[in-house]
Amino acid sequence: MHVIVDFTVVPVGTGVSLSRYIAVCEQVLEARGLTHQLHANGTNVEGEWDEVFAAIRDCHERLHQMGVPRIHTDIKLGTRIDREQHMTDKVASVQKKLADR
């Protein structure tokens, strides 16, 4: 099952600067060959369900190995069976509606 995901990893108990942890998660996605896009409040990623969630688990494991004691993560995800859809389609579809007005 194909899934489009947005996730935000929030390391807790390790200071206010979180970007180096986010960078580790970006590298996990890159190493696993998943299509992904960083944005200001999270990362979009798409792929097969099991591969995407294994990547997020891997991210958690690496951060804990780096000494992060606690991690809070948010995930928003979508699946659909009416048609195939990719991340780029979603932005393009809204932009087309805006251009048509």
Add this chain to the structure above:
Amino acid sequence: MHVIVDFTVVPVGTGVSLSRYIAVCEQVLEARGLTHQLHANGTNVEGEWDEVFAAIRDCHERLHQMGVPRIHTDIKLGTRIDREQHMTDKVASVQKKLADR
């Protein structure tokens, strides 16, 4: 890796009444023997990472089989390595702080 999760399944394109779909997801969790607790805006569940996410995937698959064309799901999750924690501990810990005031 143990994980405590809150998730909300939002079937899209299938009418405004969603409770029968939520009930199917509750049954999935029950059948899989995962500790879970329904609340007004989602369901709390805890267990091993792979088991919890397999259950949520199973829920998506069943709803799609029932004809739901599109599903949006939110997940909030926590992992920690500083100590063992369960769902009931989290509520009890806040309630103790409130009682101590």
Add this chain to the structure above:
Amino acid sequence: MHVIVDFTVVPVGTGVSLSRYIAVCEQVLEARGLTHQLHANGTNVEGEWDEVFAAIRDCHERLHQMGVPRIHTDIKLGTRIDREQHMTDKVASVQKKLADR
């Protein structure tokens, strides 16, 4: 506009133990007279849109005053115009579906 909300406040950069901060937010909701219910991964609250979001802002302000440098918060919310609904209705509706099976 009536809104049913689930929110989770995650103080960042202030240690791994967060329950005393959650307790402060519970007191804010209580003092403002909003219907609310703590659960393992957040708090459900309902009321008028502006009142609910003013309460969450108040919670942020108090935690910052306590010295929390950074706060990440998740909110899930629902509004509907087809019928009136309250938090207790949502749980009861799913439980009825489960009982009918």
Add this chain to the structure above:
Amino acid sequence: MHVIVDFTVVPVGTGVSLSRYIAVCEQVLEARGLTHQLHANGTNVEGEWDEVFAAIRDCHERLHQMGVPRIHTDIKLGTRIDREQHMTDKVASVQKKLADR
């Protein structure tokens, strides 16, 4: 209080195609002069707390006026008092960490 927000509006009970509703919300943000950025799973926006949440409420009201019976929305937000931060800073900070490796 300055806030950086990511939000996703999910109209329920109105078909599977949601992009025209997302476009309305983009126009609300634009009309209100808020800094915003659409991505594959939501929209990032920043500004004063009350202005940002008034904009999201406005989006809900407009969609209900268009006939959407029910709306589920996710919001992730961050506030901080240790330093000023904007949306573009957050992406740049992670990218710098990636470039330094």
